[in-house]
Each structure stands twice: as structure tokens, then as C-alpha cells.
Amino acid sequence: MNIDYSSVKTYGDTLNDGAMQVSFTLPVPAGDEAREAARQMALKMGLDSPSVTEMADLGAGFTFFVLYGKCKHTVDYSVIKVPKQQQKVMSFKEVNELIKKELGCRIVVVAACTGSDAHTVGIDAIVNMKGYAGEYGLERYPEIDAYNLGSQVPNAELLARAVELNADAVLVSQVVTQKNIHLENLTELIELAEAEGLRDRMLMICGGPRISHELAIELGYDAGFGPGTLPNHVASYIAAELMRRHKI
Amino acid sequence: MNIDYSSVKTYGDTLNDGAMQVSFTLPVPAGDEAREAARQMALKMGLDSPSVTEMADLGAGFTFFVLYGKCKHTVDYSVIKVPKQQQKVMSFKEVNELIKKELGCRIVVVAACTGSDAHTVGIDAIVNMKGYAGEYGLERYPEIDAYNLGSQVPNAELLARAVELNADAVLVSQVVTQKNIHLENLTELIELAEAEGLRDRMLMICGGPRISHELAIELGYDAGFGPGTLPNHVASYIAAELMRRHKI
Amino acid sequence: MIIPVDNKLNLDPGKVKLAREKAGKIADRLHAWIGDYTTTTTERAAARLMGIDGADESGVPMANVMVDELARSGILDHGLVPWLARSIVAREESPQEIAEALAAGSLKVESIPDCAEEKWREVADKLAGEAAAGIKAVKAERDRLKSKAAPPNKPMLYVIVATGNVYEDAVQAEAAALQGADIVAVIRHTGQSLLDYVPYGPTTEGFGGTYATQENFRIVRQALDRAAQKTGRYTNLVNYASGLCMPEISVMGAFERLDMMLNDAMYGILFRDINMKRTFIDQHFSRMINAYAGIIINTGEDNYLTTADAFDEGHTVIASQFINEQLALRSGLKEEQMGLGHAFEINPAMEDGLLMEIAQAQLCRELFPRSPLKYMPPTKHVTGDIFKTYLINGMFNLVSVLTGQEIQLLGMLTEAIHTPFISDRYLSIKNAAYVFNNAKHLGEEIIFREGGRIQERAVFLLNEACKMLQEIDEISLETAMEKGMFADIKRSRDGGKGGTGVIARHKDYYNPFFTIFMNDTKVEEGRLS
Amino acid sequence: MIIPVDNKLNLDPGKVKLAREKAGKIADRLHAWIGDYTTTTTERAAARLMGIDGADESGVPMANVMVDELARSGILDHGLVPWLARSIVAREESPQEIAEALAAGSLKVESIPDCAEEKWREVADKLAGEAAAGIKAVKAERDRLKSKAAPPNKPMLYVIVATGNVYEDAVQAEAAALQGADIVAVIRHTGQSLLDYVPYGPTTEGFGGTYATQENFRIVRQALDRAAQKTGRYTNLVNYASGLCMPEISVMGAFERLDMMLNDAMYGILFRDINMKRTFIDQHFSRMINAYAGIIINTGEDNYLTTADAFDEGHTVIASQFINEQLALRSGLKEEQMGLGHAFEINPAMEDGLLMEIAQAQLCRELFPRSPLKYMPPTKHVTGDIFKTYLINGMFNLVSVLTGQEIQLLGMLTEAIHTPFISDRYLSIKNAAYVFNNAKHLGEEIIFREGGRIQERAVFLLNEACKMLQEIDEISLETAMEKGMFADIKRSRDGGKGGTGVIARHKDYYNPFFTIFMNDTKVEEGRLS
């Protein structure tokens, strides 16, 4: 199969067939006109030969559709560059040894789920003793002093504690993303840190189910971690990055 | 809720939020670049804030995505007109009475699944004694003489039998739609009928899972029937339409 | 609502009895002090029951104005009713007029003269009696509507709406009812549980949900009643009492014909960091109101499995259900009103996880045979792969119909992504309708192998729950929560929000509703452990 | 591949024995005449076994050229081998050279002189022995690869590819293997089953699938072997023998290390209107080849439930399986090679439909305990609602693991829409992997209530199947098919395609492969009924 990566199309079962599945609701009553409206919507999106395979009356004047079509758009995959964390992931043992041998002093980490967000499971997975998916959390690392402030912590309080503890890294978790509240909250934290002249004194790291490293960079963070992150991923990053900064 | 039907957007949980779900495969290896390519594809389709919620490595250099975004396109629902069959659906009994009283002679119907298509279940549902979903098939109608020629019948043979039997209506079923074979085959049948001067001598009716009345009209048929059709729908149409044509 | 269940799990009745006894003792230990206190929201609830409604110019609810004034003047420990009744005697005004005068500053608490206890008691009891009769009328109306409606699905289909705009909520609630939902819950605005007042009026810009306000209750109730006329079915309305205003929201629910309310002090303590004392006191009065109003409560044990591992900590759910049952009985709730919570939250990647879910669900069913269990869907382990989520939700529905659950919170396709879309609810209802029908009598046909994995797991869970109850009986529920025995969360005994709203009752404390409600809702002989 | 099963259904062993006996008699009645005939494709298969390959300039396969010539000259009733052997003796050329000479017109059938029977027999038997040894070597290679590979899933995951381009098929087959498929089938080009020859070379523009050609077999086999090196697992390759070329395609499969082949004369009769006599004769030799090559066959009973109602006609599947078993035994197939077909096709809207599916699947399992049953997914009743389809496929997977099926055709999300996309296969594998693991030992834990709906249904099905077999024993299988007793489809005894390819054998008919294959694949004592 000869794929032209500069002009990639979606794939069903034949190269460049453009196959794609879509589902949505329209606020119109079910019927032939609704089906036609769905088809027109698909055409506007650039789907050729749209075919409504399911139309369901949701009651109260709404209709749900499942639709297949052939997308005519192409993407130039060959030029895509995505910022990535560079250092390799180390194990619990490797990280601790590295810190002990190379850095020579314990790392202080302060973590919280801030704003109105009350979801602690994600940040606990990274920080608490117990850890996640069989990987110990940062609290268990002999070479890391980790402080987990819990959830619904105001951004200002997190920063205050970081200063107090002379933190090397601040970890912030954001799980609720409705109306982009996570973006607002993460931006607030960075701006606060900058205003207080703290931004360069510590690594600022965010995480959550809708966070990517790329997004984190965009928001002004040093790194971002998404779904499936394990404590040692974060520990590896922190240790290696601190070494880099300290030019070790 | 005040819906502007001249500019309808897709709906998640708030009017005009444009919410939409999409899934597709790209012929690129899974990774951050693939995710970005998927996002770009969505942007091209007019989805704002696209969010990849699932990325799966399909092996062999393919990646599958589930994605949500906010579609910015609108559709003018207020001007949509879809051709429809007009007459109301009658019951088995009503149809037979109507034919007996008003038409005064039995209706002859010839049916087949033509071309290379071997799917008989759909046409059998309409024509055979047993019928479908509790509705008797046309063979059971005392006022209809129905002939079911089965599947993989060449179009020419179907027409020849229709002439031989002096059919009032020809029923053709098309289930396989790969590479639009159904469109090709249905067009061939109509063209054949026209070439032989038969087109106006009988009702030409098609049906199948991807057939709509609208499509049928477009292809030059008198009527089209899609999923969920019951025998009495077809019988009602045939009886009423023949009456209309005979100006009863 | 009694579902006949055989002893499919080979449980030791002695163990079950033991668990109940220990839970009874744990509940008694709480009730040994609960009656010594009142709280600000308890008194505000009394105000609402007496007919006080509305808010002042700056949006402070009248009930708060009044209770704050009484607290300020140091007589709240007598309860709100005595002062209110005396004001009525003195001023010959309605409760609302008195509250407004207080809010306007034209009336001072201290200006009300004392009067013979008999006299104000008579006024108080009369007004309370009328309020209670009003609630009974609402209950009767519910009974009437339900009796003429088609029977609900079994298990009942429960969906949530969470748009943040009550008018949008109403549309979506109506659509859900038309789609076949038996129960619709309107999710609350994030953080409402920590407000020490109940907002007033309709909400149009909520975040993560819509405020629980009396007006919002009314708007959605009407939408559902409208749908009922089209469907011939009754759609139950749910909202949340848990938080800092448990009794007040229960009063609102009683007035506006809510049918179910989430009502769980332990949830508030663990997941909202609410002060223990405060919320156990609140819960008691709040559940009495629910009991009287014929409202089914939902407890929050399911939440434990979002922070703790569902396989490792399954027994904590069972232990908590026993405790919640005993507490609820002590507030006059019938078992038929106890929607004890549990959940399908075992990691779907676990080998034989489904067997473990069956064991837990069947165990709940057999331990609480008269209670309409509230079964929560998979949430924590579902992902953005919506197809897989849909499938896991189907397995959840299967376990539910197999084990005879009653209140089935439907899993949402987009659980891992965003609050539900209108189509997510539709798809979830279709999912459940298919599974419930296609596997309708599966529970009757299937027996578990003796000593097999399913029975073994259930027996293990019961044993562990017994041990845990024994330990809690020794150390007290408060200490257990200090030690993090539930949900892997530790809460200090005196910490948490709302502690200042707790007031030791004066010996002359009076609240006629306690008597009225408790007299009405006698718990059946032999049920209290 | 023996799955231990208890008697969970309370079946009457007498009835099972009766069904088997009747099926044996039905098979015997067919075999009373099958041996009297040969067919064009049987002889072409012999040609292929003797090493004849390729096609002439106009694309007619050499095997056809040769058989057509022999037929023309009226000596095909002796079989192809005698003439070929005599030609070899006379011309000292290879079979291929002789075929090519015939095709080129440089050799005439009649020009080959007779020779002593001993002489040509020796040549024939030697060549046949070498061919057989070649097949054995392929079989040994399969055994070797399988023995060093990780064990397959249980049930095994079976997916199809159907792009119409063998190179695209190969990519998709490889991807499927990497995703975890145990079995990959390449769907055939529409209508190939009605071609009276096997196309030659690679297909790049097939419609609805890719032709079964030897080259295509090779290309996909290589792709799967490549994948196996990455996964450490063995992926089985499947293609279709049924149709007008059953034995020839079986030969190709034997040469190219196919692992399973759909092989069912009754399918051809009912669904492709193939002449009965022709295809039963073809099937016999074809299955002998499969047996010898260690290939598992798949039968087509599942298809009956697409034209007939799965609930009403469930027993016809059982009856047909008994017949197919007896026929297969008579062609030397072991029970371990019989992928008897059945399907999950009951209307999902049916109350307790899932219970009925469990009953049918468990019944198949208990009746044919050594056979790797081929379980087909829901197809007919699934719709364009892909979410629901995914869910129903999950229930199908659940029934499969619950009842210990072995060959699990995975249901596709888009079954009602189009042939599978690459992502559809992936999602189907994930679906099955989740269900099989999460419910791994469910079958061991669950017992069916005595006399309950599930047992009752199974007993009913067995009784009805017995009655049907009794009737067929009286009227013959051909008459049964004339009466439409299977799949609601009627086929006339002498109608259908390919009847002219049937030739009564001369008393001197000779085909060494019959002996070689049958000697090798002795059926175990007591298995034949």
C-alpha cells in the first residue's frame, strides 16, 4: 500500500475511500425532512454520499442520527510536529538512584486539584503512597518529599504552600472541563505564578483526562500529562528536567 | 426553547452548541502526530474544539479515533421539501375491498431481486404469503396476483415476465449497495424498460435497506420503499396509484 | 416493591443477623446524641414547613434571615417554632409576614412578648398540622397519579439531566420521559452542597448542573407531569438533599412532589468534607421529612468505589448499607423507601470481574430484600471509547436484571467525556430496554454453583462486612471515618464544613414536626436492630 | 479441543442417540449412491492433486481444459487419473506438460495408447502418494507452527476481510492478526460459488470480496505468517469450498495451508441453488481432502436463520448439524474437525430471547461435545444503530463464553451497513476480548433451573429435531429439501446449477486419492451411527 502522507484521507477498507462515521442530534422533529437536514449537514462538513443509517425520535422535537459518508478532506501528516517530552521513562528505582547520585538533594513536590474541581482520584494516583496500576506514588519515593493538598484548593493557596515548602515542582490536576473551566483555571494559576515572580523558581506541571503535553506547553506549563499517566512518568520527567536545569 | 429553523445546528445539551461525535481511521501510525492529524481533519470538517477521546492502534500503520467537537455549520430546515408518497396506508382488508369495488379487476404484480444480488428476505417479506411482522404478503391478497421470481434475476428477464403476465406493477429489490451497484442496476432496469417502451405500461417500484422514496423518484421510479416497509404499505400505494391513473 | 429472592448465595442467616445487630448498635450510638442538638438548617426547615418562603433583596432566603436573627439573639437553642408561634400570637400575622418584617428590620426578635406555653403551642401545632396535611395531600396526589399510570420498568430506568439551565433541563427531562425513563434527576450546580442556604428562583446559568431550588423543582415536575399525560406513565423526579441543607431541601421536595432524594450524611462527610455532627443531625430530620412525604431516599455507597477499588473494598459498601438502613429506620423510613446505593465499578479488565459484580449485586439484593436498591453504572473505568462504554453499560444492565435490582442509574456513552447529551440518555434507555426485555426472566432461571466463585465472593463480602461492623461498633462510626475505613478517605471528627451550625438544644426546645412525622411513620415491629 | 460439559440441560441420552441414529441412516441413504458418481470438479481436483496448475491463454484453468477434453471424448467416467497415468507412461512427461500439450492442441485424448493396468496404476499411485505426502508436509508445518505459538483465545476470535483486492485484504488480515484475531477469513467475490472453475492468479478488483484463487490464498497466508512472527500467535486462515468447485478449492486449501474451510453442500443447495446430486458428490471428496489436510470445516446451518425465523426454526439447525456430522464422519473427518454452524439470530426484541439463545448454544455444545462449533453473530436483526449492534454483539459474545463455544465469528458494528471497515474488526475484537475475560468462568458457575425456561427450550429443540430427523429418514434428505424443511427454501431434486457435471462412474473408475485419504482418516470406533 502506497500512502501519500502529505495528503492523508480517512480509511474504511480501501486507501483514500474517505470513510467516516458521524452521529449527532438535530433540534427538529423526526421525519423525512429531518433525515434530509442531516444529510445536508454532512454535505456541509465535506462528506460525500452521506447515508443516514439510523434516525431516532428523541421526543420533544429532537432527532438523533447515525450517518456514514466519505470525507473529502485531506491532512498533511508529513509536516505535523508535536512537542513531546524528551527524556525516557525510568523506573521507581532508577529515578531515586538518579536523584540521590546526580542531584544530591531531595526533590520537593506540591500537588493539588484546584478551583471548584473536586476530583482527587487522578492526582492521588500520581502522588499518594499507594500509587496507580501497580506503580508506587511519589509519596513513596525516598528521594521525593511530596505534599498532596487535596481538592478544591484555591490556586493562590497552592502557590503559597509551594513557596512555604520551597517546592521544586507544582503539580496541578484538572478533571472537570465543562465550558473549558480547566483552561481558565490553569491559566489563572500560571498568571498568578508569573505575577508573584514564582514562575521560574519551580516546574509547573499539569495533568488530567483532557490534558496533553502540547496543551500544557501552550498554556505556559513545563509539562502536561494525560490519561494513563503513571507516577514514574512524572517522577522521571521531574528528575531529568531538574538535572537539565541545574546543568548536571 | 426558541429554535430558528432556518439555521439549525447540531445539539448536545444546549441549543446551538453544535455538539457532534465522529469516528474514523487514518492510515498513519498511532501517536501524538496521529492524534494531531485527526484533530486537523475535524477542523477541516468545520468542527470547533475537536477533542480526541479515544485513539487506538489498529496495527499495520492504521489508527482509529473517536472524536467530539462543535460543528459550526447550519442547515436551513425551513426550506427542505422531500417528495413523499401521498396516499394513506390501508389495511389488508381495506386494500382488497378498494380493488374489488373501485378497480374492478385483480392487480398483477411481478417481483424480483435482480442483478447479482442474492438477498431474497426483503422482497419475500413483501410478496410471500407469510409476509412480515405479522402483515400478510401480497401473495395472500385475494385481489392481487403476485409473482415472486426470486433472486439474481437478470433485469431483462424480469421485464420479459412482466410483459408476459401483463403486470400492473414491477417490484424490484436491491440489498447489496457496495460500490453503488444498486444504483447501476436500478438505472439499467429503468433504461431497459424505456428502451422497450414499457415504462408507462406499469408501475415501477423499488425497495431495499438503502432505498428511499426520494431516491426512487430521482432514479425514474414511481415509488421507493425502505427499511421497515410492510406489505400493506406497498399494496396501498399500488391500489391508490392505479386508481389515480385510471382516473377512478 | 417486594422482589422474591431465594437464598441463591448460601448465606449464613446468623451472619446477616449479626451484621444487622452491629449496625443497629452503631446507629444507636449516634442517636444517643443526635437528639441533643439542632442545627441552623433544621430550624430553617421548620420555618419552611411553617410556610416561610422567598428571599430578601440581596437574595438571602427568608428562612436564613429568620434563623440568623434567632441565632444572633441567642434563642435558637429553643427552636424556631416557639418564637414564631409567639410572634403569631402577638402580632396576628402569618409566618411569612413575620419573616418579612424581620427581614425589613421592622420587627426585632426581642420585641415579641412571652405568652403562655399552651397558647403558642396550640398555634404552633395547628400550623404544623396544616403543613403536614399539605404534605400528605401531595403524597396522596402522587399515589393517585401512580395508581392510574402504567407500571414502571423493572428495574426502573433512571437518567440525569445536567444542563445548568432549568428550562433546558425541563425540555430534556420531558424528552427523557417520552423516551421511556422512569426516573429523572436534575444534577445540582457544582458546589451547592457546600452552600449554607438554598438558592431561590429559577436557574439559567448553572455550572455542571442546576441549583436545587423550589422553583426549579416545580418547573421540572411540571414538565414531567406534562410528559406523563402523553405517555400514560409516571416519571419520578429526583434531586439531592445531601449537603449543608439536608432538611430544607427535603421540605422543598415534599412540597413539590419530588419522588426520590439523594440523602446521605456519610456521602457529605466523605466526599464534601462536611462536619460529621452537623450532617448526622441534619440527616435525621431530613429523612423524617422524606419518610412522611413518601419519598424514596438514595444513599451514596456507590461513591466509595470511585475513590477506593471496587474489588478490594466491596465489603465497605455492604457495611455502610447496613448502617444506613439502621439510621434510616430510626428516622421513620420504611425499607421500601430505602434506595441503598451500590455500583458496578470493578475494573472491566479484571478476569471474572463480571462474576464478582453478580456476586455483589445479588448479595445486596438478598441482604435488603424489601429495599429498592439504587444501582450505579460503571463510571470510573469507562473511557473515551464510547462503543466499549456502551457495551459495559449493557453488561451492567444485564447484572441488574439478573439480580433483580430496582433503581437503575443508566450508564452514559460519554461518561468519561462530558455531562450527558440528549442522545446519550436516549441510547442508554434503549440499551436497558433491550437487555431488560431480552433477559427478562434470566434471574429466575439461573442458579449459582454451590461453593463456586460467585457464592464464595458473596460469602467473603458478608464476612468482611461483619468484621468491619464489629470493629466500628467498638470504635464508633466517627472514629471509623477518621481512620479512613470508607472510600479510602479520612475525615477528622471535628473538622469539615458547617460545624458552627450545630446548636445544643435547650431543655425547652420545641419542634412539633418531630412528633408529627415520627408518629406517622412507625417502624414495623422487629425491624429495628 | 475437548471442552468438558456437564449435562446442564437435563437432556435425555436416549433422544440424543435416536437423533444420531436417524441422521446416520439419512447419511447412509445418500452414501448409497454418492459412490456411484463422479463430477467434473472431482476430476479437476484429482488433476490439481496430480500437480496440474495454471490456466490457458484465455484464462481457462488447465484442470478444466483437461477434464473438458476427457468429457468430450467420453472417457471421464473412468476418472481422470487413468488417462493421465497412461499419458505419462506413453510420453514420459509430467502431468503439467501433458495438460499443456492438451491445451495447446498438440495432444489429443484419443492419441494416448492403452497400457497394462499394473503399469499406469503404479505411476498413478506413485504420483498420488507424492501429492499426499506434500499435503502431509503442509499439515506438519501447521502443527509445528501451532505448537510453538501461544494458545488461541477461547472461544477463538474469527473475523472476515472483504475488500475485493487481495493486497488490501492482506494488509487488513495482518492488522486483524496484530489486533488479536485467531482466525481470518477472506470473503469471496459475489457469485464465485456458481463458477464451474476456479479463477487463476491474484485478484485486485473483486466485488463484495476476493476470488478464492490459489495465489490469493498464498498472499494472505504469507501476510498472516508475517504477523505471527510479531505476535507469537498463529492466525488461522479460512476460505470457502462450498459451491461448484468444492473439491478443487479444498485441494488449493490443502496446498496453501488454509486452516479452515466452509464446506457444506446443503448451503450450496439452499442458498446458491446448486444441484443436489452434484454438490453432495463434490462434498464427499472435498471433505476427504479437508480431513486429510487437517483442515477444520465450517458448516452453514447458521444461514438457515437468516431466511427462516430463528426462534421458530431453531430445531432445523440441530437436525442439520446431526446430518452434517454423519456426512462428515463418512468423509473421514474427525469430530474435532467439524465446525458445525449455528447462530445468534433470534430477534433481539423478543422477551427472554437471550434465554432462548443460551438454550440453543448450550444444546449444540452438549450434543457435539468434541466439535469446535462455529457460532455466527447476529446479522439479520441488527440495524444501522451501530451502538445497539455493538451491544447485541456483546451479548452474543457473553452467550458464547457462557456455553463454551469455540469458533466465534465476531459481529460487526456495521453489519447492517457495509462490509467491515478495518476499525469494525478492531472494535469487534475488543468487544469479545472484554467479554471473554470479564466473564471467563461464568459457564462453570452457572446452573440452569431444572425444568425452567432454558432447559425446557433445549429439550423442546431436541425433540423437534428428533421428529424432523425421523421424518427425513422416511422421506430422504432430497425430498425434505424439496418440501422446504430447511431455511424455508424449497429446491427441486433435479433442478439447480451444475447438474450436468455429474457423471456415473464406469466400473473401472479409478481415483487413488479416495483410498489414500480414507485409509489415513479412519473414523474412531463407535462414532459412525
Ligand code: B12
Ligand atoms: C470518580 C468521579 C467522581 C467522584 C470523584 C471522587 C473523587 N474524590 O475524586 C464523585 C462521584 C464525587 C464525582 C463528582 C462529580 N463529578 Co465526577 N467523575 C468521576 C469519574 C467517574 C472518574 C474520574 C476518575 O477518578 N478517573 C480515574 C483517574 C485515575 O483518571 P484521571 O483523573 O484522568 O487521572 C489520570 C490522568 O489524567 C493523570 N492525571 C490527572 N491529574 C493529574 C495531575 C498531574 C499533575 C499529573 C501529572 C497527572 C494527572 O494521571 C491519572 C492517572 O493516570 C469521571 C468520569 C470518567 N470516567 O472519567 C466523572 C466526571 C469527571 N465527573 C464529572 C462531573 C460533572 C462531576 C460533578 C460536577 C457532577 C455533579 N454536578 O454532581 C461532581 C462534582 C465534582 C466537582 N465539584 O468537581 C464529569 C465532568 C464533565 C466534564 N468533562 O467537565 C465526568 C467526566 C462525568 C460525566 N460524564 O459527567 N465524580
Ligand code: B12
Ligand atoms: C440475510 C443476509 C444474507 C443471506 C441472504 C439470504 C437470502 N436468501 O436472502 C446470506 C447469508 C445468504 C447472505 C449472503 C451475502 N451477503 Co448478505 N446479508 C444478509 C443480512 C444479514 C440481512 C438482510 C436481510 O435479510 N434483512 C431483512 C430484510 C427484511 O430487510 P430488507 O432487505 O431491508 O427488506 C425490507 C425493506 O428494505 C423493504 N424492501 C426490500 N426490498 C424491497 C423491494 C420492494 C419492491 C419493496 C417495496 C420493499 C423492499 O422491505 C423489507 C421489509 O421491510 C444483511 C445485513 C443486514 N443486517 O442488513 C447482509 C448484507 C446485506 N449482505 C452483504 C453481503 C456483502 C453479502 C455477500 C455478498 C457476502 C459474500 N461475499 O459472501 C453474500 C452474497 C449475496 C449476494 N450475492 O448478494 C452485505 C451488503 C453490503 C452492502 N451494503 O453492499 C450486508 C449489508 C452485510 C455486510 N455488512 O457485509 N446475506
Ligand SMILES: Cc1ncc(COP(=O)(O)O)c(C=O)c1O
Ligand atoms: C448520596 C449523594 N448525595 C448527593 C450527591 C451529589 O452531591 P453534590 O451535589 O454535592 O455533588 C451524590 C452524588 O452522586 C450522592 O451520591
Ligand SMILES: Cc1ncc(COP(=O)(O)O)c(C=O)c1O
Ligand atoms: C457453508 C458456507 N459456505 C459458503 C459460504 C459463502 O458462499 P458464497 O461465496 O457463495 O457466498 C457461506 C456463507 O456464509 C457458508 O455458510
